Amino acid sequence: MDALIDKVIHTDESIKSGSIEVLTFQIDTMRFAVDLEEIYELIELDQANQRECQTTRFEEEFMFGNITVNYIAPKVLLRKSAVSSGVLIDQACEICQVSIDRIRPLPGLVKLFNPTRIWGTTLIDQEIFFLIDLQ
Amino acid sequence: MAQKLSGVEAYLNENKIDIKEVSGRFTLQNLVEALPTGDEEEIDFWLEPVQEDFSRLALIRKRFSQMQLIDLEGQEIIRVIHDKNQTQIIKKENLLNIKSQPFFKSISNLKRDKISINPIMAYNAKSRESGFSEPVIQFSTPLFSPGGKKIGFLVITARAGPMLKTFGETPHGKIMLIDSSGFFLHRSDLSRKIDWKTQKSEEKFQDQYSNEFLNNIRATPKGIIEDIGSEFLTFQQIAYDNGNFEKIWLGIYSTEKNEILKPVTDFRNQFIFIITLVLIFIFIAASIFGENLTRPLLKVAATAKAIARGDLRQKKLNYQSEDEIGILANTFDGMVEQLQNNIHSISDTSLTLNSSSTQISTAINEQSSIAAEQSASLTQITTTLEELSQSSSQIAENSNSVVETSSDALHLSQKGAESIETLKEKMDGILENNKINIKDILNLGKKSKEIGTVMGIINNIADQTKLIAFNAAIEASGAGDAGKRFGVVAVEIRRLADNVMESTNEIQNKIEEIQQAINRLVVIAEKGSKGIEEGATLATKTITELGTLVHGAKSTNDEAKQISISTQQQMTATSQVLSALKEIQTGIHQSSVSMKQTQTITNSLADTSKDLKRLMNEFKINESS
Amino acid sequence: MPSKKKSQEILEAIEEKQSETVANKNQTTIKLVIFTILNSYYAFRGESIKEILPAAKINRVPGVPNFILGIINVRGDIESVININNFLGLAERGTGTEKNIIIAEGEGVRSGILVGSVEDVMDFPENSIQPPLSSLNDKIKQFVIGETDYKEQSVTVLNVREIFKNILAN
Numbered sequence: 001m002d003a004l005i006d007k008v009i010h011t012d013e014s015i016k017s018g019s020i021e022v023l024t025f026q027i028d029t030m031r032f033a034v035d036l037e038e039i040y041e042l043i044e045l046d047q048a049n050q051r052e053c054q055t056t057r058f059e060e061e062f063m064f065g066n067i068t069v070n071y072i073a074p075k076v077l078l079r080k081s082a083v084s085s086g087v088l089i090d091q092a093c094e095i096c097q098v099s100i101d102r103i104r105p106l107p108g109l110v111k112l113f114n115p116t117r118i119w120g121t122t123l124i125d126q127e128i129f130f131l132i133d134l135q
Numbered sequence: 136m137a138q139k140l141s142g143v144e145a146y147l148n149e150n151k152i153d154i155k156e157v158s159g160r161f162t163l164q165n166l167v168e169a170l171p172t173g174d175e176e177e178i179d180f181w182l183e184p185v186q187e188d189f190s191r192l193a194l195i196r197k198r199f200s201q202m203q204l205i206d207l208e209g210q211e212i213i214r215v216i217h218d219k220n221q222t223q224i225i226k227k228e229n230l231l232n233i234k235s236q237p238f239f240k241s242i243s244n245l246k247r248d249k250i251s252i253n254p255i256m257a258y259n260a261k262s263r264e265s266g267f268s269e270p271v272i273q274f275s276t277p278l279f280s281p282g283g284k285k286i287g288f289l290v291i292t293a294r295a296g297p298m299l300k301t302f303g304e305t306p307h308g309k310i311m312l313i314d315s316s317g318f319f320l321h322r323s324d325l326s327r328k329i330d331w332k333t334q335k336s337e338e339k340f341q342d343q344y345s346n347e348f349l350n351n352i353r354a355t356p357k358g359i360i361e362d363i364g365s366e367f368l369t370f371q372q373i374a375y376d377n378g379n380f381e382k383i384w385l386g387i388y389s390t391e392k393n394e395i396l397k398p399v400t401d402f403r404n405q406f407i408f409i410i411t412l413v414l415i416f417i418f419i420a421a422s423i424f425g426e427n428l429t430r431p432l433l434k435v436a437a438t439a440k441a442i443a444r445g446d447l448r449q450k451k452l453n454y455q456s457e458d459e460i461g462i463l464a465n466t467f468d469g470m471v472e473q474l475q476n477n478i479h480s481i482s483d484t485s486l487t488l489n490s491s492s493t494q495i496s497t498a499i500n501e502q503s504s505i506a507a508e509q510s511a512s513l514t515q516i517t518t519t520l521e522e523l524s525q526s527s528s529q530i531a532e533n534s535n536s537v538v539e540t541s542s543d544a545l546h547l548s549q550k551g552a553e554s555i556e557t558l559k560e561k562m563d564g565i566l567e568n569n570k571i572n573i574k575d576i577l578n579l580g581k582k583s584k585e586i587g588t589v590m591g592i593i594n595n596i597a598d599q600t601k602l603i604a605f606n607a608a609i610e611a612s613g614a615g616d617a618g619k620r621f622g623v624v625a626v627e628i629r630r631l632a633d634n635v636m637e638s639t640n641e642i643q644n645k646i647e648e649i650q651q652a653i654n655r656l657v658v659i660a661e662k663g664s665k666g667i668e669e670g671a672t673l674a675t676k677t678i679t680e681l682g683t684l685v686h687g688a689k690s691t692n693d694e695a696k697q698i699s700i701s702t703q704q705q706m707t708a709t710s711q712v713l714s715a716l717k718e719i720q721t722g723i724h725q726s727s728v729s730m731k732q733t734q735t736i737t738n739s740l741a742d743t744s745k746d747l748k749r750l751m752n753e754f755k756i757n758e759s760s
Numbered sequence: 761m762p763s764k765k766k767s768q769e770i771l772e773a774i775e776e777k778q779s780e781t782v783a784n785k786n787q788t789t790i791k792l793v794i795f796t797i798l799n800s801y802y803a804f805r806g807e808s809i810k811e812i813l814p815a816a817k818i819n820r821v822p823g824v825p826n827f828i829l830g831i832i833n834v835r836g837d838i839e840s841v842i843n844i845n846n847f848l849g850l851a852e853r854g855t856g857t858e859k860n861i862i863i864a865e866g867e868g869v870r871s872g873i874l875v876g877s878v879e880d881v882m883d884f885p886e887n888s889i890q891p892p893l894s895s896l897n898d899k900i901k902q903f904v905i906g907e908t909d910y911k912e913q914s915v916t917v918l919n920v921r922e923i924f925k926n927i928l929a930n
Contacts, residue, residue, distance in 0.1 A: 029820060030819070030820060030821075030822060031819075059822070062822060062823065063822075063823045064822040064823050065822070065823050067822070102836070104836075104837060104838045105838075106821075106831070106838070106840075107831060107838055107839055107840035107870065107871065108840075108868075108869060108870060108871075109828065109840045109842065109869055109870070109871045109927070110821055110824060110828060110831060110840045112928070113823075113824045113825055113828060114821060114822075114823050114824045116822070116823050118821075118822075121831065121838045123833055123836065126833065128819045128831060128832075128833055128838065130821075130822075598814065598859075599814070601878075602812050602813070602814060602860075602878070604881070605793070605812045605878060605880075605881040606811055606812055608791065608806070608881040608882075609791070609793070609806055609809050609810070609811065609812070609881060612791045612806045612807065
């Protein structure tokens, strides 16, 4: 097993330079971001229904526990990997460029207890966004 | 008698008028002017008409006996005498200069239009042969030329006989005319005439009536005297010289009191005489006619005797026969009846007189007592009014002092109002200032809160410094040698952090103190502000109340002035009433005096009636007849 | 003639002291980080502590147990923050006035621990740490190293590694 202590990546030791583009959205008080490359399409809920997409609620897929989310401005995020299935997301904000230096993995302890498909965090405007794996 | 005396006065006045008229005639004046020139023609020219004038005058005025003209030197220039329709002229040559005579002296200073009257004197005309002098009065007046120059004197002599004759005879008393010295000018009771020759009668009034009495009656214009013996006297003054009341004559009328009763006494005497005659006759008749006559005659005699004694209550004789005795008896009866009736009526009269005088007396007494009561009541009223007057003046004084006091109060309260206005203004000023101060203080409070924010920042810094120190210490413990050296740095950092902590604590405390002080200041200022607001409210209230007071004081002032005026008016009215009352009192007093006089007179009347009654009582009469 | 110069004596004294200090230094002292949780004093051994931070906005992480409060951003890095109240037998909920996060490391675990406030970081001689009172709760006993005094307050010295061990075990 890999050491759960990930090395803190210092800015002067960057392994990779570059950036990814992400779509940010907010569920409840939590902020999420998805790599654009994983997204096929972002459509309205009724569109998704029309298309008869397989839509899962976000909290179900990412195993929030007992929380039921109240969607304020729901949209469906279609996966690239499976275009007919999507995830219900809320309050889609914007598309940002995130440089890799600013991506951090989840702290070890969190990772221990949270096997969900949050693979990392990033800071956008001093706010923490959870990077999620859409596939 | 007043009539007679007015006759005297009229006589005198007529003569005065005549002489005035004569003295104004130009014929006379020209004569007088001509006489000193010695121009005979001129003199004769004027003498004739003057003579004629005088003759005519003498014919009309029978009483004028002579006319004289006297020049300024006292020389009688001409005398015209008129006597028994004859006129005689005596010229200057035969006339005397009377300059030295007292008569001339008394007329020489006469002013124009003044007439001097000489008292009666005896006139002894040369031409008279009877040796009988008659009383005359001389009227003298000065003569003036048309130019106003005094040129001489005119003297007209008028007979006083006619005047005195008006006194005439008086049946029941005597009339006397006396001059100021008391000499009789006329006496109606003298059988002989007054001897005018000697210009006085032998007697004087004072001889009979005393000097004192004369002086008393000379002092009064007219009056009645009834307390001198048996006489009643009424008198009146006659002033015969214009307004000169020293030269007076007195007319006096005197009656004997007995005169009133004389008729009764006479009657009685007469009656006694008749009765005596009758007795004699009866005696003769009885002796002639014997017994048949004597009985009735004796009866008659007895009745007559009784009547003579005064007892009139006799039965009628009622003699039935037709003979002389019967006639005598009937006549006698009639006479007795008549006598009874007369005496009765006199008695009634005297009773009436008595009762009347008693009534008058009673009435007068009542009046007197009423007057006395009135007087007493008036005195009470006067006293009350005087008291009222006094208390009015008291009230006036008091109201005056009230006016003063209320004026003072008014003045003071006005001053007080002004003071409070000033105070209020000042307080408003203070309030304004205070508001500004509070604003400043509140701003200060805000600022102190801002300081608090700064403090927060400083505290933040302190905390952060502390953390740095802690982290430094942690680092130092891990890194071996390098760590040890870093440890020193860590200690220094720690020290710095501690200092910062201390300083910030101090600053914190100070700021808290300042904030508390400011809060206290704000509270105090607000309290003060409130206090001043309350003070301002109170001042306003006081001003209102003072306003009311001023208003009240003004009203009091006005009212006090009103009272003052009213009491003044009251006092005036009271004193007017007092004067009126005093007049009434005087009037009552006077009427009281008059009543006393009336009472006196009534009393004498009563006395007289008593006398009468006494006399009547001597006659016994039947009450019923 | 004085046996030693005064200055010599002084110097010797100083040298002695210094070696004493070194000796003292060589004596075992333990650095303790003293903090409060719910008004009670606790302490961690300094060697387990990496950093002390002021409390910051803790981002909730979905799907994790309650004692994991979330993650925080520390100068670009992400740290987790936990609440150890349960382990201490205290009420789980915080007061909301917590001022500090202590970054601790042990047993392969690194995490921030939310505490009331960090009072001090000091060296304590090892023998000043008393063994824990036997009346202490068993549950918490496993985490307690001992007890000491700080500013007349009793301080419970905790073993962070044990806590982390416990966490891993669950």
